Amino acid sequence: MASWGxxxxxxxxxxxxxxxxxxxxxxxxxxxxxxxxxxxxxxxxALVPRSWPxxxxxxxxxxxQRFKSSLPQKQVEDDDGDxxxxxxxxxxxxxxxxxxxxxxxxxxxxxYRVLGDDGELIKGGSDFxxxxxxxxxxxxxxMVCLQIMDTFMYEAQRQGRISFYMTSFGEEAxxxxxxxxxxxxxxxxxxxxxxxxxxxxxxxxxxxxxxxxGNKDDGGKGRQMPVHYGSSKHNFVTVSSPxxxxxxxxxxxxxxxxxxxxxxxxxAFIGDGGTSEGDFHAGLNFAAVLEAxxxxxxxxxxxxxxxxxxxxxxxxxxxxxxxxYGIPSIRVDGTDALAVYSAIRAARSxxxxxxxPVLVESLAYRVGHHSxxxxxxxxxxxxxxxxxxxxxxxxxxxxxxVELNGWWSERDEADLRSSIKKQLLKVIxxxxxxxxxxxxxxxxDVYDLPPSNLVEQEKLLRQTVxxxxxxxxSDVSLH
Amino acid sequence: xxxxxxxxxxxxxxxxxxxAVSVLRSYSSAAKxxxxxxxxxxxxxxxxxxxxxxxxxxxxxGEYQGAYKITKGLLDKYGPERVxxxxxxxxxxxxxxxxxxxxxxKPVVEFxxxxxxxxxxDHIINSAAKTNYMSSGQISVPIVFRGPxxxxxxxxxxxxxxxxxxxxxxxxxxxxxxxxxxxxxxLLKAAIRDxxxxxxxxxxxxxxxxxxxxxxxLDSSFCLPIGKAKIERxxxxxxxxxYSKMVGYAxxxxxxxxxxxxxxxxxNLRSIRPLDRSMxxxxxxxxxxxxxxxxxxxxxxxxxxxxVSIVEESFAYLDAPVERIAGADVPMPYAANLERMAVxxxxxxxxxxxxxxxxxxx
Numbered sequence: 001m002a003s004w005g006x007x008x009x010x011x012x013x014x015x016x017x018x019x020x021x022x023x024x025x026x027x028x029x030x031x032x033x034x035x036x037x038x039x040x041x042x043x044x045x046a047l048v049p050r051s052w053p054x055x056x057x058x059x060x061x062x063x064x065q066r067f068k069s070s071l072p073q074k075q076v077e078d079d080d081g082d083x084x085x086x087x088x089x090x091x092x093x094x095x096x097x098x099x100x101x102x103x104x105x106x107x108x109x110x111x112y113r114v115l116g117d118d119g120e121l122i123k124g125g126s127d128f129x130x131x132x133x134x135x136x137x138x139x140x141x142x143m144v145c146l147q148i149m150d151t152f153m154y155e156a157q158r159q160g161r162i163s164f165y166m167t168s169f170g171e172e173a174x175x176x177x178x179x180x181x182x183x184x185x186x187x188x189x190x191x192x193x194x195x196x197x198x199x200x201x202x203x204x205x206x207x208x209x210x211x212x213x214g215n216k217d218d219g220g221k222g223r224q225m226p227v228h229y230g231s232s233k234h235n236f237v238t239v240s241s242p243x244x245x246x247x248x249x250x251x252x253x254x255x256x257x258x259x260x261x262x263x264x265x266x267x268a269f270i271g272d273g274g275t276s277e278g279d280f281h282a283g284l285n286f287a288a289v290l291e292a293x294x295x296x297x298x299x300x301x302x303x304x305x306x307x308x309x310x311x312x313x314x315x316x317x318x319x320x321x322x323x324x325y326g327i328p329s330i331r332v333d334g335t336d337a338l339a340v341y342s343a344i345r346a347a348r349s350x351x352x353x354x355x356x357p358v359l360v361e362s363l364a365y366r367v368g369h370h371s372x373x374x375x376x377x378x379x380x381x382x383x384x385x386x387x388x389x390x391x392x393x394x395x396x397x398x399x400x401x402v403e404l405n406g407w408w409s410e411r412d413e414a415d416l417r418s419s420i421k422k423q424l425l426k427v428i429x430x431x432x433x434x435x436x437x438x439x440x441x442x443x444x445d446v447y448d449l450p451p452s453n454l455v456e457q458e459k460l461l462r463q464t465v466x467x468x469x470x471x472x473x474s475d476v477s478l479h
Numbered sequence: 480x481x482x483x484x485x486x487x488x489x490x491x492x493x494x495x496x497x498x499a500v501s502v503l504r505s506y507s508s509a510a511k512x513x514x515x516x517x518x519x520x521x522x523x524x525x526x527x528x529x530x531x532x533x534x535x536x537x538x539x540x541g542e543y544q545g546a547y548k549i550t551k552g553l554l555d556k557y558g559p560e561r562v563x564x565x566x567x568x569x570x571x572x573x574x575x576x577x578x579x580x581x582x583x584x585k586p587v588v589e590f591x592x593x594x595x596x597x598x599x600x601d602h603i604i605n606s607a608a609k610t611n612y613m614s615s616g617q618i619s620v621p622i623v624f625r626g627p628x629x630x631x632x633x634x635x636x637x638x639x640x641x642x643x644x645x646x647x648x649x650x651x652x653x654x655x656x657x658x659x660x661x662x663x664x665x666l667l668k669a670a671i672r673d674x675x676x677x678x679x680x681x682x683x684x685x686x687x688x689x690x691x692x693x694x695x696x697l698d699s700s701f702c703l704p705i706g707k708a709k710i711e712r713x714x715x716x717x718x719x720x721x722y723s724k725m726v727g728y729a730x731x732x733x734x735x736x737x738x739x740x741x742x743x744x745x746x747n748l749r750s751i752r753p754l755d756r757s758m759x760x761x762x763x764x765x766x767x768x769x770x771x772x773x774x775x776x777x778x779x780x781x782x783x784x785x786x787v788s789i790v791e792e793s794f795a796y797l798d799a800p801v802e803r804i805a806g807a808d809v810p811m812p813y814a815a816n817l818e819r820m821a822v823x824x825x826x827x828x829x830x831x832x833x834x835x836x837x838x839x840x841x
């Protein structure tokens with residue numbers, strides 16, 4: 001430490017000072033002058049203080065040899081005279097008591113809610129963002145719409161009219177409330193069970209159903225399997241099947257948003273199962289390090305296909321994982337539309353104003369099967385499913401609150417439901433009758449511009465189909 | 480053998496003395512020489528300067544100046560917002576970069592070697608290559624993945640695999656493999672400017688090699704077309720098609736063959752996907768004989784694909800079966816003698832060419 005003060009211009013003196021083995025880093029100008037970056041052989045140039053520009057090459061060669069013979073560093077003393085450990089990453093107090101941090105707190109992190117099961121505001125609770133009639137009615141209508149669409153489309157799959165479907169039963173509030181709390185400039189990266197968010201953004205029933213039928217009016221040109229929606233117009237990134245890949249992507253998008261200085265954030269959804277993926281770690285860690293404005297919403301619905309959360313992790317759910325990355329986190333009742341709305345509003349404000357990631361764990365039981373390829377009665381009790389379906393239904397709960405405010409009546413309910421059903425029937429009929437995408441769409445969008453080999457292949461294929469039309473299905477339009 | 484040792488020594492000595500691009504630029508002699516390292520560095524520098532959306536990501540690309548010094552000086556010039564040192568997670572940083580590309584910026588991701596890209600291959604294929612198609616053209620992914628590929632010297636099985644065939648089999652990706660400094664500059668610039676995801680396969684042992692570059696190549700607007708191969712040496716008796724380091728071997732083989740009266744045409748593929756099938760076929764139609772050379776494992780490789788292309792389009796022109804020279808079908812051993820036996824040598828190419836010419840191989 002003493003030699004730091006004794007700067008002189010002589011090269012020899014510099015090297016002699018170095019030989020005292022108090023290595024200075026780029027932070028050399030700071031009092032105490034501890035190196036900021038971990039020692040790496042060969043990275044010597046990073047350790048030479050900026051004040052010695054011409055010393056770089058020579059001193060760096062010198063320093064490389066010096067690493068091996070370092071004397072132990074002198075410790076810093078803090079104001080109390082107690083010793084602190086000054087280590088890469090920051091100062092940390094010492095302790096003589098050997099104590100392991102427990103794997104879990106005594107009490108689990110509590111779950112934030114605004115409404116009770118009866119749809120009434122919790123007595124004494126006022127820590128939520130008010131929602132006016134227009135917004136509440138719109139949220140409620142979309143929740144009902146999602147529920148009915150899911151019912152119809154699930155049935156359609158069962159009847160063999162579409163190949164696959166996934167429902168959001170039990171998670172209507174968990175996906176619509178976040179969307180309601182965001183602006184249209186916020187980019188959403190879904191996992192695959194968030195059509196509610198897309199519905200809120202304005203994706204029409206016809207567009208949803210067209211995608212499931214993969215017809216020529218599908219915005220996705222029939223490229224993806226059902227429920228893999230996407231729409232850049234609605235700032236909803238196309239659903240991608242591999243789990244959790246959207247998390248590091250979200251960090252990257254948010255970082256780019258930040259570079260553009262936009263008043264917007266990124267919202268990435270993930271399930272409880274997805275938190276086991278390596279990408280969960282990478283995504284959260286990166287977002288924290290890059291200080292990116294992204295909200296990670298974990299829809300903890302209790303099940304990853306047949307894997308219950310008790311087999312998925314041993315932590316207190318997902319909310320506690322945020323702290324490990326330096327990310328503020330909250331656990332919220334995902335069946336409570338108002339609680340989710342408030343939490344996301346607050347998270348958004350934090351993410352954008354403080355330019356940092358936020359983690360929201362939303363607890364909402366998955367009432368339906370994982371997908372149409374699953375029969376969840378095989379691994380969970382009918383009683384359990386029934387309980388969550390009836391007593392804890394988010395749509396019912398919210399309706400009660402909206403009715404209590406005098407904003408909704410039985411008449412409205414009946415009208416809404418019959419209107420949606422009529423629309424859906426029509427929309428499904430139209431979608432089913434619409435032609436499938438034309439042959440051209442087999443070959444477009446592989447690259448930005450069609451490569452010559454694909455242009456040729458298409459030409460050859462057309463010739464073949466024309467010549468042997470009886471060998472090909474009739475629904476492949478050549479136009 | 481000698482070639483590898485010489486290259487290894489060259490590599491070691493170059494690691495000790497960081498090259499300075501500015502020194503090269505001050506040469507005023509007619510034939511300028513440029514190492515691959517400088518070619519790549521200057522290409523990155525120029526593209527970052529021309530387009531503020533281009534940024535670099537990878538392990539050690541910033542403070543360390545690049546694991547192989549390819550990104551030297553770029554952190555100082557463009558700052559930490561555009562040259563990002565990442566934590567050790569290929570899957571993580573590739574995902575982050577792809578997400579940024581979805582947004583519209585242009586990341587250039589460095590893999591310390593493409594062997595490590597296997598940890599990120601889901602993001603490269605499922606998140607990058609297929610997304611333009613799956614999103615019906617709504618989300619383009621203007622990303623470049625670059626880094627050393629294939630065998631180095633004495634680095635063993637997990638650091639020596641060639642990934643050209645794996646990536647080139649995937650629609651949605653473009654795969655490039657430069658050989659000379661001209662290739663390195665022109666193709667990297669083209670890759671960065673391209674709106675599709677590009678896998679850019681460099682070679683560690685070539686980084687220190689110098690090649691002559693013309694003024695045209697040194698110009699900042701220089702760019703090579705993707706999908707076009709180059710005839711490095713014109714000939715009429717046999718076509719030798721190779722990529723990356725093997726082009727150098729093929730050229731040496733051609734010199735040897737010339738002494739035996741065989742005039743070989745050497746094609747530098749430059750682009751593995753899209754493959755320049757028309758040029759390769761045109762050449763074979765002229766020579767009637769083909770030898771493919773790659774350092775990679777033989778099965779399902781680039782040579783196999785080229786062979787099929789000839790069979791499909793120019794079968795009648797062949798006067799001899801296609802010869803495929805490739806690495807041994809074993810994970811790369813470490814011991815120097817075994818390693819030498821596991822990769823093609825110039826003599827293997829010479830013998831193969833002679834076989835196609837019905838010459839006895841003594």
